[in-house]
Amino acid sequence: MNDEIVIAEALNGEVRIHIARTTKLVEEARKHHNCMPTSIAALGRTLTATSIMASDLKNNYETITCIINGNGPSGTILAQANGEGKVRGFIGNPGLHYVREDGHLDVARAVGVNGNLTVIRDSGLKEAFTGVAPLQSGEIGDDFTYYFAISEQIPSVVGVGVLVDVDYSIKASGGLIYQLMPKATEETIVYCEELAKRQKPVSTLISEGKDLEDIIIDYFPDAKILNHRNIKWYCDCSKEKFAYSLMTLADEDLDELIEEDKGAEVRCEYCNTFYNFSTQELKEIKAKKING
Ligand SMILES: [Zn+2]
Numbered sequence: 001m002n003d004e005i006v007i008a009e010a011l012n013g014e015v016r017i018h019i020a021r022t023t024k025l026v027e028e029a030r031k032h033h034n035c036m037p038t039s040i041a042a043l044g045r046t047l048t049a050t051s052i053m054a055s056d057l058k059n060n061y062e063t064i065t066c067i068i069n070g071n072g073p074s075g076t077i078l079a080q081a082n083g084e085g086k087v088r089g090f091i092g093n094p095g096l097h098y099v100r101e102d103g104h105l106d107v108a109r110a111v112g113v114n115g116n117l118t119v120i121r122d123s124g125l126k127e128a129f130t131g132v133a134p135l136q137s138g139e140i141g142d143d144f145t146y147y148f149a150i151s152e153q154i155p156s157v158v159g160v161g162v163l164v165d166v167d168y169s170i171k172a173s174g175g176l177i178y179q180l181m182p183k184a185t186e187e188t189i190v191y192c193e194e195l196a197k198r199q200k201p202v203s204t205l206i207s208e209g210k211d212l213e214d215i216i217i218d219y220f221p222d223a224k225i226l227n228h229r230n231i232k233w234y235c236d237c238s239k240e241k242f243a244y245s246l247m248t249l250a251d252e253d254l255d256e257l258i259e260e261d262k263g264a265e266v267r268c269e270y271c272n273t274f275y276n277f278s279t280q281e282l283k284e285i286k287a288k289k290i291n292g
Pocket residue numbers: 235236237268269270271272273
């Protein structure tokens with residue numbers, strides 16, 4: 001089953017629901033960055049929440065970038081998604097494998113809690129909007145819940161989860177966010193609070209093969225499905241783009257790469273792809289730079 005997001009509304013339009021299956025894109029992230037289980041759980045949860053936020057963007061070129069830095073061993077976690085459903089991201093330390101006593105991956109220990117979740121909304125036109133909220137637990141779902149409450153004033157329930165298989169591949173990954181609209185009644189608020197306590201983790205439901213629409217209907221029987229959005233792992237880096245950025249180097253730096261290093265190897269931080277430039281290619285870049 002391909003990754004996707006289903007958007008719905010329920011309870012007389014008082015609740016907006018987003019549910020995402022991100023199993024394939026999180027598996028791609030794991031392979032690109034060679035992640036161990038706790039690292040990919042942290043990155044996968046962040047990729048999932050970010051994908052869901054981006055599913056409301058109006059234009060393909062708009063992006064949402066979420067950055068988590070809790071000063072824990074994971075270092076910075078960054079996820080970026082655009083209005084076309086293309087998602088990419090990285091984690092500072094992909095090699096973490098912490099397991100709690102109950103057998104669950106210890107994401108909070110990896111992420112830390114002394115820091116912020118920063119969200120950058122870039123519409124490509126005017127200045128980007130940046131919202132910041134202090135981390136609450138480092139479990140990521142709670143941290144997004146708090147971000148929505150204080151930075152966007154939207155009461156929300158955020159559940160994001162990644163199930164890692166015994167061979168470390170991704171068994172299931174997904175997220176469920178429901179948000180209360182300003183007109184929500186007390187009855188609706190109570191219903192959502194009760195639901196949050198009894199619902200199964202969405203990654204478990206996805207691993208059981210449950211259909212996303214069915215999950216929504218199970219929880220909100222009157223739900224009206226509004227939209228389906230495809231999402232996938234995709235990085236738009238290329239050798240041409242890196243050649244262009246090498247042109248911004250000073251001549252002395254390019255000369256050093258040509259004469260001393262005999263070439264250059266550059267890495268895309270987002271997808272961990274390496275691009276090699278030979279001395280000949282670097283000389284051409286330098287020549288173009290002088291001419292251009
Ligand atoms: Zn890349």
